[in-house]
Amino acid sequence: MIKDFDEWNNQKKNIHMSKLRPFFHEREIWFASSGINIGFEQNGNGEEFLRPVIVIKKFNNEIFWGISTTTKNKSGKHYFQLTYKKDRCTTAILSQFKLIDSKRLRYHIGNVNETDFLEM
Numbered sequence: 001m002i003k004d005f006d007e008w009n010n011q012k013k014n015i016h017m018s019k020l021r022p023f024f025h026e027r028e029i030w031f032a033s034s035g036i037n038i039g040f041e042q043n044g045n046g047e048e049f050l051r052p053v054i055v056i057k058k059f060n061n062e063i064f065w066g067i068s069t070t071t072k073n074k075s076g077k078h079y080f081q082l083t084y085k086k087d088r089c090t091t092a093i094l095s096q097f098k099l100i101d102s103k104r105l106r107y108h109i110g111n112v113n114e115t116d117f118l119e120m
Contacts, residue, residue, distance in 0.1 A: 008036040008049055021061055021102045027112045028055045029084060032104040034068065053100065054092055054112055054120075061102060067120075068096040080120045084110035092120055 015033055024030065034044040034051040044051045053066040069090040073081070080092040088110060112120070 003036045003043070005036050008044075011035075011049065015103050018103055022105045022108075023061075024055055024058065024064070024102060024105060024108070026055050026058050026064075027114070027117050028108055029053070029069070029090070029110045029112065030055065030105045030108050032066070032100065033106060034104065048106060050106060052090065052109060056097070063099055063101055066098065066100040067092045067094060069093065080116075082112055082116040082120065084112060094120075 011033065012035060022030075029052055031050040032044075032053045033049050034053070035049045037043050043049070052069045054069060055064050055066055057065040059065075069092050071090060073089075074091045074093075075081070078093065078095040080094060081089065082092065083089050
């Protein structure tokens with residue numbers, strides 16, 4: 001698979017220079033510009049290199065701990081399956097836990113229910 005690191009680098013520069021930061025909360029799921037990554041790290045998709053992430057811990061308006069998700073049904077100790085918006089299933093990739101700048105957030109797509117969030 002050929003990865004377009006140059007295009008992602010151009011977008012990353014624009015994201016970095018942006019002054020816009022969305023208002024967000026813990027337990028929310030957002031599409032975030034996660035980019036093109038190395039090896040087995042989860043890549044973003046489409047023109048904006050988007051990937052859904054769960055806001056785990058908000059430290060302030062600038063940064064949070066987040067977990068990437070996938071629509072693929074995965075199981076094991078490094079995955080957690082959950083449902084949001086009644087019919088939307090996703091799998092949190094627990095091994096992809098990382099600090100994320102809120103400038104990467106593009107749009108809110110749902111919320112993790114409290115029970116799943118605490119269990120995760």
